[in-house]
Every structure is written in structure tokens, then in C-alpha cells.
């Protein structure tokens with residue numbers, strides 16, 4: 001059993017912290033907006049970032065984006081007050097640049113730090129079945145692995161610092177582009193008089209086959225569990241996808257790499273969000289492509 005500070009108890013952080021408690025750890029949580037729910041025995045709520053760090057061998061952060069991670073770690077934050085030798089794990093999805101800057105500063109001050117963004121969403125956080133993409137030194141990965149195993153099923157070492165974030169945004173860029181491609185095909189099929197099921201039956205066993213089609217189909221019917229069957233209730237929201245696409249575009253700009261389809265995907269998701277649909281599942285991009293954004297959901 002370890003004492004763990006858990007900073008950021010939002011949609012993802014709270015269930016993750018609870019799973020650490022279930023695994024026998026003592027968890028000292030902190031959030032600038034404390035959760036409005038009763039907390040279980042070994043999960044306590046600290047009055048400040050600094051109080052949560054007291055005696056913690058491991059510090060986990062699950063914050064919205066790069067600016068909050070910078071604020072929590074730098075200046076008078078975690079790097080100034082974490083106990084000597086503590087392992088630092090940032091599970092937030094943030095820009096690669098900030099992840100590398102904060103990790104370099106942590107190293108400078110003698111801490112092992114890894115970036116460990118997740119995929120699997122709130123369901124994965126609740127069910128302790130997240131995938132963690134871990135960037136940082138091997139020694140940091142080895143120390144983080146048993147802690148992360150209490151919250152996830154798959155823990156992958158993706159290489160140097162920031163590579164966890166890199167893996168996450170590259171994967172999500174593929175996902176967004178493939179979802180748009182599949183959605184365009186269904187919209188065209190509708191106009192050509194081809195039924196959803198027929199296109200699905202052909203493409204799912206042909207070269208158009210991909211996860212966006214076979215596991216997360218953007219039209220109702222062929223894949224009963226996909227969000228299209230429940231009015232595009234998220235799932236993974238269009239707003240979250242837009243955030244990740246923007247991170248991918250920022251990283252591509254930094255690296256001087258052209259990602260034209262990634263850029264187009266970011267534009268399309270921005271249009272969907274500005275039409276008031278950011279709360280819907282990201283597969284609702286088909287509504288934008290079909291031109292039926294005027295429905296209430």
C-alpha cells in the first residue's frame with residue numbers, strides 16, 4: 001500500500017482515484033472544485049495541492065489541459081512541495097511541448113516523471129480498464145506500472161518523455177479522419193439509394209474495413225452498441241475530439257510536419273462544436289456532413 005496524492009477529481013480522476021483505493025492505497029485527493037459526492041474511507045480530500053502531497057510517494061494528476069498542468073506542477077506547485085523521491089505521473093491529455101517542459105523541470109529537481117494519458121473514457125476509468133500510454137524513462141515506467149495497473153488493463157511504454165501524449169494524439173487523429181471517411185461514405189450511399197446495412201455488409205468485409213465502421217458505426221442499425229443508436233449520446237464527445245485534434249495540429253506545427261487531413265478534421269469538428277453539438281458523441285460528425293444539424297440533440 002502506498003500513499004498517493006491525486007490532483008484533479010473530475011469525470012476521469014474521481015473514478016480512477018477510487019480504483020486506487022480499492023487496490024489498497026491511501027489516496028489524498030485535491031481539486032480546485034471539490035467533487036460534490038460522498039468520498040469513501042481511504043480517499044480523503046485535502047484543502048490544498050500542498051496538503052495532498054504530504055507523505056505521498058506517488059503524485060498523479062488528471063487535469064483538463066496544458067495550462068492547468070503547468071500551473072499544478074510549476075511555480076509554487078508539485079515540483080516545489082512533493083516529497084523527495086516521489087514519482088510523478090501526469091495522466092491528463094495535454095500538448096507534447098508542455099509535457100516535455102514539465103518533465104525536464106521535474107528531472108532537474110531530481111524527480112522521476114512520466115506522462116501517461118489514457119484512452120477508454122469514463123467507462124474505462126470506472127471499470128479500471130483504461131489503456132495508459134506512458135512516456136518517460138524506463139525506471140519511471142517500471143515504478144508507475146503497478147500503480148497504473150490498479151486503474152487500467154493495458155500499460156504501454158511509448159518511449160521518451162512526451163511520447164505518451166504523442167501516441168494519444170496520433171491515434172485520435174487517425175480515429176477522427178477515419179470516422180469522417182466512414183460518415184462521408186454513408187451520406188453518399190444514402191443519396192445513391194444504397195441502404196446502410198448493405199454498405200456496412202460490403203465495406204466491413206472489404207478494403208474499407210476499419211474500427212470507425214465495424215465497432216463505432218456512425219449510423220444506427222449495423223452496430224447496435226454504437227452511439228448512433230442512442231441519438232449520439234457520448235461516448236467520446238465531439239468537443240474532446242476537437243481538443244485532441246488541436247493538440248495534434250499544434251504538435252505538427254512544432255515538428256514542421258504537414259497533416260492536411262488532420263487539419264481538415266479539426267476544421268470539421270470545430271464547425272460541429274460551433275453549431276452547438278460539442279456535447280454529442282464524435283460520430284455525430286455525420287450530421288454535419290449530411291447537413292442535418294437542426295435537430296434538437
Ligand code: NAD
Pocket residue numbers: 007008009010011012013030031032033062063064065068071072091092093094118119120121122235236240243
Ligand atoms: P474534468 O474537467 O471533468 O476534470 C478535471 C478536473 O481538474 C476538474 O474537476 C477541475 O476542477 C480540476 N482542476 C483544474 N485545474 C486544477 C488545478 N490547478 N488543481 C487541481 N484541480 C484542478 O475532465 P476529465 O473529463 O476528467 O478529463 C481529464 C483529462 O483526461 C483531460 O485532459 C481529458 O482530455 C482526458 N481524457 C478524458 C476522457 C473522457 O472521456 N472524459 C477520455 C480520455 C482522456
